[in-house]
Amino acid sequence: HKQSVSFQSHLNANSCAPITGVSGCSSAVAPSCPGRLRSQERRDIQREILSILGLPHRPRPYLGSKQSAAPVFMLDLYNIISTDAQLPGYPYYRAPMVTPMDSRFLDDADTVMSFTNLVDQDRDLLVRQQAREFRFDLSRIPEGEAITAAELRICKDFIHEHNDNETFRVLVYQILQKPLNKLFSPLMLLGQRTVWASEDGWLVFDLTTASNLWLVKPEQNLGLHLLVEDSHGSRSPELSGLVTGSGPRNKQPFLVVFFKANEVRLRSIRSDEPRRDEGSGVCSRRELYVSFKDLGWQDWIIAPEGYSAYYCEGECAFPLNSYMNATNHAIVQTLVHFINPDLVPKPCCAPTQLHGISVLYFDDSSNVILKKYRNMVVRACGCH
Known part of the structure; x- marks a missing residue:
């Protein structure tokens, strides 16, 4: 089951898109609205995402900075490590400006x-x-x-x-x-x-x-x-x-x-098994797209325009099958809930694996920064 959600559809389709995190048992949903994000809601979303990106405020680079050499080189680096760049239509390549030594440096850098x-x-x-x-x-x-x-x-x-x-x-x-x-x-x-x-x-x-x-x-x-x-x-x-x-x-x-x-090295978490989307009511990964462009950030975020964050939703009902990635504790909790629903609640549908994304952007001085961010995308869901 997929639900395609983006800030673009939220603004243009007279609907209210769910804004979700990657922890806890329930998603935080934007308040009911007549057709578009209110100014305060937009500012709240921008503030929270800037906090995740580790930025105290929205950068405002100098005009014309995108025409300099540094963004071209940095975009080449981004294309090497970007997951999207390896999908069909975005062939993996090593640009002329990027040397094999640069690629080795990139592997060890965050x-x-x-x-x-x-x-x-x-x-x-x-x-x-x-x-x-x-x-x-x-x-x-x-x-x-x-x-x-x-x-x-x-x-x-x-x-x-x-x-x-x-x-x-x-x-x-x-x-x-x-x-x-x-x-x-x-x-x-x-x-x-x-x-x-x-x-x-x-x-x-x-x-x-x-x-x-x-x-x-x-x-x-x-x-x-x-x-x-x-x-x-x-x-x-x-x-x-x-x-x-x-x-x-x-x-x-x-x-x-x-x-x-000076901490744990960044690694992408890769699922050992392909994702399975079962029935609409079963705990599984659902579609959620976060658009930087719709937040009005296209002047300082070079790439990507947005990313698929996904979210977890669905029932963790008895019996918990193997494809539901349930923990042993969740299996026991489900059994107890099945016998006595008033004693304990059902387990929660939550992310079991996450991986990172890379963001290429300008700072206030028009320096170009390529940074890897952990735990931004839901890779798999399960019952906890």
């Missing part, structure tokens, strides 16, 4: 955040030095999260006017101190890459150690210094094909950081 560069690259001094600087604000990293990996990603375009066999080095330094004078800053080399002029794609630099340092000692987060060298000395990053300031928004540099909470 949160991924991307950060955009805060440094204005148009300063005269940097242009004359043929250097570029980057700085990323890591102050929004949640407490209790440990950095497992961090990457600086810089786009490299094909250079048409150079010899394809020409190579040059891209060097990334950590700035150790504020400049002692206008020409020199103490630097420490973090990574380097030898790049072909004909190369086209994203350059990835490991910043895990530096990011962990900045997390513990924010005052030492003075930024990064990028230089490009060829056989004749320093050269302009832009003439080398690097996109470091000007250029398309979807090719701008960004930092991506993978986190893992």
Whole structure:
């Protein structure tokens, strides 16, 4: 038995949709209404879901942030781990921006955040030095999260006017101190890459150690210094094909950081047996769709537009068959209730297995966050 429910149908079909949780024996139902959620009901629902997502308020990102490079990369990550992306019509794929190493980082992470560069690259001094600087604000990293990996990603375009066999080095330094004078800053080399002029794609630099340092000692987060060298000395990053300031928004540099909470590792709960929908009166899983779009959140939630949460409903009557996933206690309780209904109530129909979803969204600073949330979807129901 299925009951297709969404906030969209609630708003447009002159009906009141049940709003359910995943614990307890009964579902919480929205008050009787003439056709749509009242403003207060909508605010209550929004507040509760934001609490589940661990957000103190609704993020309001800057306009135009969806056109930058970070959301594209993060959406690729989302498609790798999203359950919906593996269903028919959503083929599983590994996008060009995502490397096998990123996939391994993703397996161990429960949160991924991307950060955009805060440094204005148009300063005269940097242009004359043929250097570029980057700085990323890591102050929004949640407490209790440990950095497992961090990457600086810089786009490299094909250079048409150079010899394809020409190579040059891209060097990334950590700035150790504020400049002692206008020409020199103490630097420490973090990574380097030898790049072909004909190369086209994203350059990835490991910043895990530096990011962990900045997390513990924010005052030492003075930024990064990028230089490009060829056989004749320093050269302009832009003439080398690097996109470091000007250029398309979807090719701008960004930092991506993978986190893992200092607690039990997140795992999806998978049912050993396929779900069975028996008669309409029997305890089973029913359809319930939660639409983020209908809550007016499409400007900050990138994906998904919503998700199937499901809920449990139905009778736990004697006898409890094997497909009802009843506990031993529920079986005994059912027997006693059958003999003496006034002595104890029937067992409850409730979730026996749940699994998580992933949500990709912007925060107030237009950083992109990919986070896994546990116990959001009913996988199976049973009698308790």
